[in-house]
Amino acid sequence: MPDHTPHAVPALVLHDAPLSGHAHRVRLFLSLLGLPWRSQVVDLRAGEQRRPAFLALNRFGQVPMLQDGDVVLADSNAILVYLNARYAPQPARWLPTDPIGAAQVQRWLSLAAGPLASGPAAARIDMLMGRPRDEATIARAHALLQTMDAHLATQDFLAATHPTLADIAHYAYVAHAPEGHVALDGYPHLQAWLARIEALPGFLPMPRSAIGLRA
Incomplete structure (x- = not known):
């Protein structure tokens, strides 16, 4: 799995699907902001998003899902808003x-x-x-x-x-x-x-x- 984390810097974890446009919009914004992040690929065809471990974090069984320490967020647009408010140097621009x-x-x-x-x-x-x-x-x-x-x-x-x-x-x-x-x-x-x-x-x-x- 791709790892975009600089050494010694804690990373955001993105539960991800490479061909999902919803997931890509989060990856794109993470990259534009220059944030450290790690991709945890979810096997959608195997139904991994419907397994108990995943549903315990996200009852809707959606990808993408972002983990930022104790914060767990689903819905790609909601994640964009969160990343902007918390990490963007100029949040009012985005x-x-x-x-x-x-x-x-x-x-x-x-x-x-x-x-x-x-x-x-x-x-x-x-x-x-x-x-x-x-x-x-x-x-x-x-x-x-x-x-x-x-x-x-x-x-x-x-x-x-x-x-x-x-x-x-x-x-x-x-x-x-x-x-x-x-x-x-x-x-x-x-x-x-x-x-x-x-x-x-x-x-x-x-x-x-x-x-x-x-x-």
Whole structure:
């Protein structure tokens, strides 16, 4: 398992799944913040997340899950908020504290838990699990990507003039949408946004599955 812990520095432990976009958003933010962390891979196919030892820490049986000493947190967006508030040198940059800025980021975090999860993420999961292609799911994915592309035609990042937790929460499932037969051709502003995220110092890519390549 990968170990990102400098010597003699206690590490955060991330219960992880390499091909999960939800897990990747946490890995990405940990890397962007330069935090020491250790990945504990959970074998989802074997049902490790449903075993008593795991459920004792997280009753919902979700990955990712973060352990920070005695603190145990599940839900990727909640983990982002926690890491930002506790460890980011400039937390207001990633999650603004002014009412409008905070609301803009929260709006996109809600979209990440809704249309992103039921669109690009669901289409990709169908392919990873060997399920039949679902045209309705793919249509939902394109509806979201069209809206995001139009939005990004007028600004460089989703919720502000600089990257925020909104961008971190959306990156992986958009970048890997072609693995679910959701091509990124025709979305130039979205592709430019992906390149901006990938150019951030400390950027950490997510492994690509064997079923597809980014268009």
